[in-house]
Amino acid sequence: MKITKITVQKKRKDRYNIFLDRGNGEEYAFSVDEGVLIEWQLKKGMFLTQEQEEEIKASDFKKDALNKGLQYLAHGMKTEYQIKDYLFQKDFPEDAIHDAVEKIRSFGYINDKEFADAFVRTKMNTSDKGPAVIKEELKNKGVHLSIADLALQQYSEDKQLAQAIRIIEKKGKRKKNESASLVKKRLTEGLLRKGYSLSIIDTALKEADLSHNEEDEWLALCSQGEKARRKLNKKYEGSTFRMKLKENLYRKGFSLSLIEQYIKNTEEEK
Known part of the structure; x- marks a missing residue:
């Protein structure tokens, strides 16, 4: 097979269309990233075997997966699991995903421990979620439970208690004709859903000013x-x-x- 023409794509200036003559005249064969074009030194008049064509396509899948992964990271820190899942949803083959993730890790752009630490700090400072809910969210993002537990150490019991008291004093206003017991029950159930432990909730209810x-x-x-x-x-x-x-x-x-x-x-x- 002979390369008869190489053209730049109109919408993607970093991608090139490769035309081949397989014995029946010139036809469009595939497209490649600029990096793959340079890596394989593709040029007009060059002859390719079927095996080489498949290897070039595989290289392009890996390059495209890497680019897509880096673009995804541009929107914020991600876990390894999130990147893999994103590329999987984009229909990249498993070997291309693995290669892309390995390269991104080598660049220092993937670090689940740093992600978990930052995630916990953000949730502590910008939400009213307790540690159990935050841990579950980290689990859903593919963070190993041991890493999540380490990150959650920064969410000390004192900080949890202070947050729980703030929630109680904000939500603890007695509704019309509501008993004090039902107020506490309502607050307890709400705090449990937010991820606080019963021991923290009990202490917070005792220390909070409910004005009942x-x-x-x-x-x-x-x-x-x-x-x-x-x-x-x-x-x-x-x-x-x-x-x-x-x-x-x-x-x-x-x-x-x-x-x-x-x-x-x-x-x-x-």
């Missing part, structure tokens, strides 16, 4: 109690009514002693 007082609790109980009474009066009476009322208010997070006082007061008013 006995008067607020009593007023909330009275409001919830009146709603429950109107609903239950239609179905129950006597001791069954009192039992159902207790159950209703207890599920809403009020203490039994406060519920007993409320029931006693309402019965005395009759």
